[in-house]
Amino acid sequence: xxxxxxxxxxxxxxxxxxxxxxxxxxxxxxxxxxxxxxxxxxxxxxxxxxxxxxxxxxxxxxxxxxxxxxxxxxxxxxxxxxxxxxxxxxxxxxxxxxxxxxxxxxxxxxxxxxxxxxxxxxxxxxxxxxxxxxxxxxxxxxxxxxxxxxxxxxxxxxxxxxxxxxxxxxxxxxxxxxxxxxxxxxxxxxxxxxxxxxxxxxxxxxxxxxxxxxxxxxxxxxxxxxxxxxxxxxxxxxxxxxxxxxxxxxxxxxxxxxxxxxxxxxxxxxxxxxxxxxxxxxxxxxxxxxxxxxxxxxxxxxxxxxxxxxxxxxxxxxxxxxxxxxxxxxxxxxxxxxxxxxxxxxxxxxxxxxxxxxxxxxxxxx
Amino acid sequence: xxxxxxxxxxxxxxxxxxxxxxxxxxxxxxxxxxxxxxxxxxxxxxxxxxxxxxxxxxxxxxxxxxxxxxxxxxxxxxxxxxxxxxxxxxxxxxxxxxxxxxxxxxxxxxxxxxxxxxxxxxxxxxxxxxxxxxxxxxxxxxxxxxxxxxxxxxxxxxxxxxxxxxxxxxxxxxxxxxxxxxxxxxxxxxxxxxxxxxxxxxxxxxxxxxxxxxxxxxxxxxxxxxxxxxxxxxxxxxxxxxxxxxxxxxxxxxxxxxxxxxxxxxxxxxxxxxxxxxxxxxxxxxxxxxxxxxxxxxxxxxxxxxxxxxxxxxxxxxxxxxxxxxxxxxxxxxxxxxxxxxxxxxxxxxxxxxxxxxxxxxxxxx
Numbered sequence: 174x175x176x177x178x179x180x181x182x183x184x185x186x187x188x189x190x191x192x193x194x195x196x197x198x199x200x201x202x203x204x205x206x207x208x209x210x211x212x213x214x215x216x217x218x219x220x221x222x223x224x225x226x227x228x229x230x231x232x233x234x235x236x237x238x239x240x241x242x243x244x245x246x247x248x249x250x251x252x253x254x255x256x257x258x259x260x261x262x263x264x265x266x267x268x269x270x271x272x273x274x275x276x277x278x279x280x281x282x283x284x285x286x287x288x289x290x291x292x293x294x295x296x297x298x299x300x301x302x303x304x305x306x307x308x309x310x311x312x313x314x315x316x317x318x319x320x321x322x323x324x325x326x327x328x329x330x331x332x333x334x335x336x337x338x339x340x341x342x343x344x345x346x347x348x349x350x351x352x353x354x355x356x357x358x359x360x361x362x363x364x365x366x367x368x369x370x371x372x373x374x375x376x377x378x379x380x381x382x383x384x385x386x387x388x389x390x391x392x393x394x395x396x397x398x399x400x401x402x403x404x405x406x407x408x409x410x411x412x413x414x415x416x417x418x419x420x421x422x423x424x425x426x427x428x429x430x431x432x433x434x435x436x437x438x439x440x441x442x443x444x445x446x447x448x449x450x451x452x453x454x455x456x457x458x459x460x461x462x463x464x465x466x467x468x469x470x471x472x473x474x475x476x477x478x479x480x481x482x483x484x485x486x487x488x489x490x491x492x493x494x495x496x497x498x499x500x501x502x503x504x505x506x507x508x509x510x511x512x513x514x515x516x517x518x519x520x521x522x523x524x525x526x527x528x529x530x531x532x533x534x535x536x537x538x539x
Numbered sequence: 540x541x542x543x544x545x546x547x548x549x550x551x552x553x554x555x556x557x558x559x560x561x562x563x564x565x566x567x568x569x570x571x572x573x574x575x576x577x578x579x580x581x582x583x584x585x586x587x588x589x590x591x592x593x594x595x596x597x598x599x600x601x602x603x604x605x606x607x608x609x610x611x612x613x614x615x616x617x618x619x620x621x622x623x624x625x626x627x628x629x630x631x632x633x634x635x636x637x638x639x640x641x642x643x644x645x646x647x648x649x650x651x652x653x654x655x656x657x658x659x660x661x662x663x664x665x666x667x668x669x670x671x672x673x674x675x676x677x678x679x680x681x682x683x684x685x686x687x688x689x690x691x692x693x694x695x696x697x698x699x700x701x702x703x704x705x706x707x708x709x710x711x712x713x714x715x716x717x718x719x720x721x722x723x724x725x726x727x728x729x730x731x732x733x734x735x736x737x738x739x740x741x742x743x744x745x746x747x748x749x750x751x752x753x754x755x756x757x758x759x760x761x762x763x764x765x766x767x768x769x770x771x772x773x774x775x776x777x778x779x780x781x782x783x784x785x786x787x788x789x790x791x792x793x794x795x796x797x798x799x800x801x802x803x804x805x806x807x808x809x810x811x812x813x814x815x816x817x818x819x820x821x822x823x824x825x826x827x828x829x830x831x832x833x834x835x836x837x838x839x840x841x842x843x844x845x846x847x848x849x850x851x852x853x854x855x856x857x858x859x860x861x862x863x864x865x866x867x868x869x870x871x872x873x874x875x876x877x878x879x880x881x882x883x884x885x886x887x888x889x890x891x892x893x894x895x896x897x898x899x900x901x902x903x904x905x
Contacts, residue, residue: 333750
């Protein structure tokens with residue numbers, strides 16, 4: 174349950190060293206060193222119907238030192254492994270961008286990255302072959318994670334010692350800012366019945382001002398558009414470790430359904446991280462196309478790109494359920510979309526007094 | 540020094556009611572009601588050389604009820620004033636987007652906004668004529684403000700009571716998330732020598748990991764690209780109320796110089812708020828074009844749009860100093876730009892051990 178960082182660090186370091194040792198063994202056995210990776214083309218990424226997340230298929234490709242290009246790639250991998258092992262040893266961290274620039278300080282010119290895509294890709298390769306996430310290599314993302322507000326007490330390991338923080342009593346109106354690596358957080362105790370993920374800052378602030386987190390024992394997570402890795406990770410941990418239902422509240426348009434999709438099912442790009450980031454049990458609360466009709470919300474007409482996005486969702490494996498087919502077809506039929514804040518047309522308290530309680534009851538969460 | 544919210548609320552409310560009372564008096568005197576506003580075209584916005592911020596010129600335009608269109612505008616203003624006065628009375632708040640949707644619930648159809656531009660514009664008009672900022676009307680922005688990390692203890696008035704928070708000891712690695720209206724914050728005590736505003740999240744995290752805020756008694760403010768109103772407001776208050784020097788640390792390209800410009804001089808769009816948001820004493824620390832040369836940083840070539848932006852800055856009144864002319868001409872000459880994280884090419888500690896101390900000493904801040 175709790176994250177024991179020194180152990181995680183040691184095991185991440187060991188797996189990296191193992192990778193390097195494999196090259197060594199290959200050399201010693203007189204073989205040309207190579208590294209095997211699942212092929213990362215779209216055709217080798219499948220939606221797993223059982224686990225409801227994206228996974229790699231069986232096809233593999235090989236990075237081999239039998240060409241200059243391949244040998245250079247393995248050299249860069251060795252230098253990067255060396256850097257990461259040292260970083261873990263010293264309990265430090267860095268960003269993907271820093272790694273790219275840092276390679277300029279490596280004595281061996283052939284090991285330097287020619288652009289940031291190359292170093293980003295290598296870190297993803299290392300994540301895949303080592304089964305260690307980049308957070309456990311201490312590679313920090315550039316983007317900040319979510320803000321939390323609700324009846325939860327956590328302990329965060331910072332590089333200045335531990336901090337115990339209650340996500341209502343010890344924070345300002347802005348809430349608790351989760352760190353880039355949320356696995357430094359330990360959940361101490363809570364009085365939370367469910368997790369409510371909210372797309373927009375305006376709606377997040379409305380719920381907090383109206384005291385929704387207090388009245389309904391809810392942990393409000395601000396997604397801020399397409400959620401950062403740290404946000405998706407903490408949502409998953411809240412679900413798995415505290416056994417809390419997760420509901421996602423977004424605008425009622427195809428782009429927002431994809432925000433829900435990335436919380437619930439992960440993305441093609443991070444197929445190797447689905448187990449770490451995706452929460453397939455997360456449920457969509459709204460704005461549903463049915464809500465637009467039922468609550469007579471102010472709307473905008475669907476644009477051509479909205480219509481295309483909805484049509485592509487009709488064939489997206491993530492949205493192959495009766496529920497989504499019905500909702501998407503209804504939306505194409507009425508030709509309208511609505512924002513979450515459009516609920517204000519019924520008054521500022523409508524969302525917390527009426528809409529959310531009705532939807533949560535219908536979903537069996539309340 | 541401290542913000543006494545009930546007083547501010549009462550005075551904001553009073554000014555709004557005064558506006559409505561003016562219409563009433565005009566009616567009573569048999570005049571056609573009208574509202575006078577500074578003309579908000581570019582030609583009526585001037586850069587004030589004394590105060591170093593943008594201000595309106597002398598030209599005025601009039602919104603008069605002598606046309607149906609004008610009368611409708613005043614009707615919408617009255618309805619909005621009524622809503623804002625009630626909101627202040629009840630100590631509630633709302634977003635610009637909520638106001639737009641909320642107008643659908645007004646009984647009088649003619650008073651409803653036809654799009655959000657119209658309601659946004661009206662709130663700006665009311666800010667200008669009442670000399671009250673939209674934060675003091677309790678209109679919350681959608682965008683979140685900055686994160687603070689450093690030796691500062693604050694008290695924040697939240698709608699659940701006051702919170703005392705030390706921006707190092709009581710927060711996680713993510714820092715203190717300032718609320719949308721930073722005037723609810725009171726500065727209690729501090730051990731801060733200067734304020735360091737940082738453009739990117741990656742660099743902000745680097746400074747925090749390296750303990751720069753502890754070692755140099757610095758308050759690190761994360762700008763996150765073009766800074767939000769709340770961020771610019773708190774920087775100004777830290778400068779004015781605590782008498783702290785403010786330095787701005789960004790990438791070395793023309794777009795980042797504009798980030799510095801918006802902290803220091805405000806923007807044309809918010810000329811009426813310069814006094815509230817701009818910190819003309821803020822100074823630019825780098826990445827300077829001179830640093831690219833001196834520290835031999837990894838660079839990218841200037842694109843055509845970079846070159847155009849630099850050339851337009853050469854005629855921008857905000858950059859009419861010897862310093863900026865020299866730097867911009869140097870940059871056009873070398874044809875290169877550099878990111879702040881490119882300092883990592885000299886090692887992860889170079890920025891905190893060498894670059895920042897050298898620059899701060901050269902600027903007389905250390």
